Amino acid sequence: MPRDAAHALLVIDMQKDFCPGGALAVDGGDAIVPGINALMGEFATVLYTQDWHPAGHSSFASSHPGAAPFTMTDMPYGPQVLWPDHCVQGSPGAEFHPELRLDGDLIVRKGFNPAIDSYSAFFENDHSTPTGLEGYLRTRGIERLTLVGLALDYCVAYSALDAAKLGFGVEVRTDLSRAIDLDGSLAAMTGEMRSAGITLT
Ligand code: VGL
Ligand code: ZN
Numbered sequence: 001m002p003r004d005a006a007h008a009l010l011v012i013d014m015q016k017d018f019c020p021g022g023a024l025a026v027d028g029g030d031a032i033v034p035g036i037n038a039l040m041g042e043f044a045t046v047l048y049t050q051d052w053h054p055a056g057h058s059s060f061a062s063s064h065p066g067a068a069p070f071t072m073t074d075m076p077y078g079p080q081v082l083w084p085d086h087c088v089q090g091s092p093g094a095e096f097h098p099e100l101r102l103d104g105d106l107i108v109r110k111g112f113n114p115a116i117d118s119y120s121a122f123f124e125n126d127h128s129t130p131t132g133l134e135g136y137l138r139t140r141g142i143e144r145l146t147l148v149g150l151a152l153d154y155c156v157a158y159s160a161l162d163a164a165k166l167g168f169g170v171e172v173r174t175d176l177s178r179a180i181d182l183d184g185s186l187a188a189m190t191g192e193m194r195s196a197g198i199t200l201t
Contacts, residue, residue: 008045008142010121010163011036012149012156012177014100015051017086017093019150024086026151026178030097035176036148037101045142046104047133049121049155051087052094052112059117060085070182077126080117081182087111108133119158122166134166144169148176157189164196171199 014036016022019029040046053059061069061082069084087094089112096102110118110131118124121133137145145168147160156177164170172193179186193200 002044003042005044006141007043007144007146008047008137008140009040009043009104010145010147010149010159011040011046011048011100011104012121012147012159013049013051013087013151014097014149015087015093016095016097017051019097022086023084023093024180026180028178029150032148032176032178033097033099037099039146039148039173039176040101040104043146045140048096048102048104048107049149049159050094050096050107050109051155052089052109053087054112054114055085055088056114057085057088057111057117058115059083059111075116075125077116080125106136108136119155120162121155121159122162137168142168144171146171146173148173150178152177152179153182153185153189154180157193160193160198161196164193164198170197171201173201175201 017024018026056063061067062085067082071082072079073082108121116124116126145163147156160170160172
């Protein structure tokens with residue numbers, strides 16, 4: 001039995017590069033695929049995000065001479081983690097996990113602007129450039145979201161926080177998500193999500 005039509009499932013960045021063996025692998029990233037697939041059966045509306053960077057993206061450490069991955073830099077829009085090259089448009093690592101069900105409704109690509117990273121499904125990291133997802137959800141009558149996927153302390157958390165800010169009811173299934181946990185990011189983002197009234201399950 002699907003849940004009510006105003007409640008959608010948002011599957012964040014379940015791509016090969018975020019799974020073991022990938023360029024920015026999250027521990028246990030692939031272990032959540034069967035549970036996510038099963039959960040899809042409970043929702044009438046299923047949406048996905050796909051991290052989708054051009055080669056040489058400004059969030060890649062390789063684009064900053066001398067910079068190591070997992071260090072910080074200052075971008076015009078604020079502090080930014082420098083990542084290993086990952087989810088390059090058209091590369092195998094940018095593909096979804098091969099066992100992920102892909103019979104849902106919409107795929108939102110993000111991170112394609114060379115100068116701005118985009119953790120959230122709603123806004124780029126300048127917190128003002130929209131992806132268009134808000135309009136899609138509102139015109140489809142979606143009022144509540146359940147989030148799953150990768151990574152809990154980056155793209156899942158930023159998406160959940162923006163969704164809550166925009167007035168959607170938000171639940172994050174932490175059992176169907178896995179974290180990168182860089183310098184305490186998991187504890188920090190968990191705290192922020194709780195303060196924002198997001199249900200962590
Ligand atoms: C992500 C870092 C860089 C994520 C994406 O999906 O959480 N993290 N790009
Ligand atoms: Zn990325």
